[in-house]
Amino acid sequence: MSLPVLPTDIFIIVFKYIGLKEVLTLRTTCKYFLQITQSKGVWRDLLKTEVLQKNIPIPRLGGRHLESLTTKELEQCVSDALSLRRNWTSGSPVPVHRLSLRTADQLHTQIVSLAFLPSPDRRWLISLSLQSGDGQRVFTLQCWDIVNSDCIAQRRLEDFRGFRINTISSPAAAIALRSSNGLEILGIDFSASDPGSGFVTNHILDVDESLHIFSASTLLTKGGDNRLFLRTIENPTSPVELRNPIHIEHKELIDALITDQYVVVARTTELEFYPLAPFRAGSLINVIEPLTSHTWQWRVDSVSMAFQPSWEGSASPAINILVRYASLFPWPVNALHHYVLPCDGTYNPSREIDALNKPYLPDAVSIRTFASPIRLFARWDMVLGSYGTALWIDSHTEEYFDHSAEGQRLAGTLFTTVDQDAAVAHDPNFTSASMVYQVREDDGWIRIAIQEEEGRIALGTSAAEIVIFQYI
16 A cells, blocks of 8 residues: 655645755655755755855855756755855865966065955956065056956056955946045956956046045045045045044044945944934035944954845844954954944834934944964954955964964954844853964965855965965
């Protein structure tokens, strides 16, 4: 007597709750289960529960939308995402591929800035190299096609005063470049036959201020007295100052996050939150003051901030903050600190942000600390990715090189999502071990960039070389 078989729709619902491992096991038991596990609905649900809801990036999408993928492609997405996550978060992640890009043949040239360009196809890397010698300093800005290992845009900069990459994908306004001419807004012609014409000047703004953040069409600049100004490409002559009235002298800016509704500013002494409703509405105001201000324990040397990943697309997710203090006593310079700016549970996103309706609590909460010693005058760098990966270069190499006077370690950790209650209750003295991605026997690494979506880490060296490690 044969046992009754449940309808296929019922099995698809059941497969939602049993997990990937069990689905793969069931498909080997009989043809009936094999056919069910080849259903698009099964893999759409598994992608949601095993990958998206756990805030795991999906590599190799190439700009495709998930809704357009076939069943086989959805299954491959699940496999690729989980394979990358296992390697990426192991104690010693193993690169699957290694790519080397040579930015220059000249002596005395080094990489001084490195970042992946935000784009749907995730294949572009921006580098800035510096050639020094004979009393001259010449910078070269380049855009690299990682897939084909080609430089597709290049500009030599003899009058260079800084640049920023747009944090939002925008081919027509990818880079803001400051020179004696003001601020140039550069687009990139990805199909240019000559790299010399790859960067295209689309706007020139008459702004003589240091450039700090470029997000969509908004620019955050700093005057000579550390005063901060917000302006847009469309209306650059009407800036709004971000001013904290508690300071007679303006404190130095280190990092900032800009959205349509607010700005979070990290200075050497404070973390400040500014509402932007008047600025976005075009109100005739000259100054915006912070709604909240958090004071750091010591003076801060470096900060990197990123929103915590949110698969549901929260309008104001909690903010991860990676901090290195500048004080030498009691030795916080030899440690990195993970803070979280928690969400305010009373915030109503349908209302305008004001003193009674704020998306975040006023104080950043200390979550954990990581050992990260740096020898005196040694090179180091750090970066925080959009999916919670913190990476840094430090001098913690004694266990590898027998107490050598030189040597570097590329280390990292994954910041898991921390909710408000967990953040408030967390022990600030909690320490955590880090993952070790690479080690080097000299101090040749200068800059680091991360692209979590594709499992890539790029390192710029003092010998004008870019090395890209791929972990899937």
